[in-house]
Amino acid sequence: MTDPVIELQNSKAGGLGSVIVGGYVYRGDEVDFLDGMYLFGVWSSTQNPSGIVFMANTNQNGLWDFDEVDFENDFGQYLLGFGQDS
Numbered sequence: 001m002t003d004p005v006i007e008l009q010n011s012k013a014g015g016l017g018s019v020i021v022g023g024y025v026y027r028g029d030e031v032d033f034l035d036g037m038y039l040f041g042v043w044s045s046t047q048n049p050s051g052i053v054f055m056a057n058t059n060q061n062g063l064w065d066f067d068e069v070d071f072e073n074d075f076g077q078y079l080l081g082f083g084q085d086s
Contacts, residue, residue: 017042
């Protein structure tokens with residue numbers, strides 16, 4: 001078994017979301033600051049379309065720190081999943 005690398009509160013009592021949506025490590029060339037970051041998110045913090053995408057630094061021991069990815073426009077959608085181009 002592997003210990004968790006990311007922990008966050010659920011949507012109750014000030015938590016971040018109701019469902020965690022797993023993601024991928026970004027290895028693209030388009031967004032330099034995301035290179036090597038693990039992208040994941042939450043479906044919604046309420047029953048409204050308010051999904052949030054996060055990035056976590058994979059080069060840490062113990063629990064990984066993570067920050068919200070700031071989009072130019074409000075994301076305003078349910079986050080259903082992540083895909084990966086080949």
